[in-house]
Amino acid sequence: MTRLAALVLALVLAAPAWSAEPPLALDGNIEQGGLVIGRAAPGVKASLDGTVLDVDGSGVFAFGFDRDHGRSANLTVLYPDGTSVERKLAVAPRDWQIQRVEGVPSKYVTPPPEAMAAIARGTKLKKEARATRAAGSFFTETFIWPATGPISGVFGSQRYYNGEPRRPHYGVDVAAPTGTPIRAPAGGTVTLADADMYFEGGLVFLDHGQGVTSLMMHMSRVDVTAGERVEQGDVIGAVGGTGRATGPHLHWGVYWRGAYLDPQLLVGPMDEAIAAAANE
Ligand SMILES: [Zn+2]
CATH class of the missing domain: 2.60.40 (Immunoglobulin-like)
Structure with missing residues (x-):
């Protein structure tokens, strides 16, 4: 020296x-x-x-x-x-759309008494998963779209199912055929993986660290199990139309602790993702 x-x-x-x-x-x-x-x-x-x-x-x-x-x-x-x-x-305020969804089977709008046990089972699983926060800081990765296709629903919309007001839409919907692979938008730890939730159908929670969690719904196939570590881009399952869905699509939601976040703020434009996939 x-x-x-x-x-x-x-x-x-x-x-x-x-x-x-x-x-x-x-x-x-x-x-x-x-x-x-x-x-x-x-x-x-x-x-x-x-x-x-x-x-x-x-x-x-x-x-x-x-x-x-x-x-x-x-x-x-x-x-x-x-x-x-x-x-x-x-904290900047935003405007929210109103979205009307018609043709939803009535058992998903006003669940019958015999559905209560299945709904309660799902509520318990989700509550347990949400009480955990995984290690790592994978949320610092630049997120990728878990699947690509037309965006058929955006975050925050006030939703009406068959004319009945229900809670806002806490995610982004991507229309894609059943069987389309769903990829991890960033690395993380699976905190819930269930193929048969009442409203969500096939459901996966993927914690990107500190509780910043992606959730994927309506999956036709779930390829991961709770506790599994996945890398960005790994296939975690496939698009479907299970649960309260009127057609095959991916619902991608993100939450941090009690707050639902807008996934579209985490990723680049969809058209760029589609162009990049076409060039692979
Ligand atoms: Zn949705």
Whole structure:
């Protein structure tokens, strides 16, 4: 080592980890349905509106805003040296469409009493899966479309099934033939895999880390099991029309803890994905 290099190294080691502003970068969409990725420093603690966030070993953390989130949120980051940063985030509101879905079998709009046991079984499985948060920070990968095709439903729409108001549409629908492979949009850990849910049909939850979870519904085939680790692009099952669906399509939803997020904010335009697939 030259003397100059040794001097530079000594200065680097002597300097505090940061001199003026503690490091904090936020990427993503600070809007209703948006996912935000924070990058701070190893050893930080972070919280959003009082909820303690998971933070990985390099200081990366994720959080998101529900469809109906209010106009502001407060992020607090506490650094190992005792300094802290408070950021007041302006959460952009969005407009939502109204979507009417006709021709839904009535047992999925107003389930009969004999369906209650199946519905309760599904509710329990989903609740258990949602109580877990997987390791890893795969949510930092650039997401890919799990399947391509015409977009037949967007996130956030107020839905009416056969004229009956039901909860908003918490995902994006991609029309594709039954049997079309569904690929993991990013790496993660499977936290639920069930071929026969009442409303969702074939259903997979894939946790991309810290609870940022993709869910795939109406699958004709489920190729993974709970606990399995998958890489981005791995086939996890196939498109179908099982459960409350009027035709074969992929429903791709994303949630983080209690908040449903808009998958389309995580991926590039569909036409680019289709063009890229055609060139393979
Ligand atoms: Zn859908």
